[in-house]
Amino acid sequence: MTTCDHPGALLATGATASVYELAGGRVLRRYRDESRSAGPAATATRIAWEAGVPTPRVLASRGPDLVLERVDGPTMLAEMTAGRLAMDEAMRMLADLHRVTHGVRKPEGASELPERDGDDRLIHLDLHPNNVLMAAGGPQLIDWENACWGPPGLDVAVTAVILACYALAYRAEDDSLDATDLLDAFLQAAEPLTHLDEAVAFRRDRVDFMPAAEAAQLDNAAGLVRYLADRPVQ
Numbered sequence: 001m002t003t004c005d006h007p008g009a010l011l012a013t014g015a016t017a018s019v020y021e022l023a024g025g026r027v028l029r030r031y032r033d034e035s036r037s038a039g040p041a042a043t044a045t046r047i048a049w050e051a052g053v054p055t056p057r058v059l060a061s062r063g064p065d066l067v068l069e070r071v072d073g074p075t076m077l078a079e080m081t082a083g084r085l086a087m088d089e090a091m092r093m094l095a096d097l098h099r100v101t102h103g104v105r106k107p108e109g110a111s112e113l114p115e116r117d118g119d120d121r122l123i124h125l126d127l128h129p130n131n132v133l134m135a136a137g138g139p140q141l142i143d144w145e146n147a148c149w150g151p152p153g154l155d156v157a158v159t160a161v162i163l164a165c166y167a168l169a170y171r172a173e174d175d176s177l178d179a180t181d182l183l184d185a186f187l188q189a190a191e192p193l194t195h196l197d198e199a200v201a202f203r204r205d206r207v208d209f210m211p212a213a214e215a216a217q218l219d220n221a222a223g224l225v226r227y228l229a230d231r232p233v234q
Contacts (some may be wrong), residue, residue, distance in 0.1 A: 004028055004065050014143060015209040022067065027056075031064035038066035043112045044147035048122065051104040054097075055141045071140045077129035081177050088185050090129065092099075093172050094159065095189035097127060101141070102152035116150035123148060123155035125202065128162045146206075153194035154202070159227075161199045162185060162214075164221035169213035184228050193229040196222055 166177035
């Protein structure tokens with residue numbers, strides 16, 4: 001029987017954590033830096049789940065380990081790349097996940113999560129197609145380690161910067177998905193763009209967790225986002 005001490009197969013690897021199979025319809029998300037606490041991610045995920053945001057349910061948390069209800073399905077990025085999910089539909093889903101997340105308000109007196117800019121809306125700050133699982137019942141948003149209370153515009157802008165860095169870093173390597181068109185579709189589906197400079201600064205503070213090719217495009221990413229956001233809708 002698989003346990004946290006003896007987890008099963010490796011299911012996925014992200015920038016900071018790895019996900020392993022556990023028995024009983026569960027998964028273990030474990031930080032590779034075992035000095036990190038999974039507590040903040042557990043708290044944010046629990047708040048989101050209890051408010052109705054589509055995300056896996058938290059079952060336990062201790063030290064670097066977070067045990068979650070297992071949700072099966074490919075990532076949104078994988079589905080688009082394989083041609084099974086239309087880009088425009090995917091970006092509408094991504095924008096809708098922003099809206100439902102930002103609809104969660106900080107309860108009075110709650111202090112479990114940090115707060116930015118005095119705003120009381122839940123924001124994810126890493127909401128992109130590789131953090132959305134396309135489960136049988138609909139998209140599920142994962143990886144809440146950056147979440148806090150803050151301005152929705154910052155959350156939307158961070159997604160735009162992530163997509164722009166991806167577009168600029170890999171435009172000559174992968175012709176299966178036009179990432180510039182992906183960014184354009186997201187900007188059309190999402191709320192009007194604000195907080196772009198703050199979003200770039202936020203991503204720059206996390207450059208050690210980004211692929212080098214994407215990190216190198218941070219300054220250029222802001223220009224691409226501004227260009228597409230200001231361009232008249234065709």
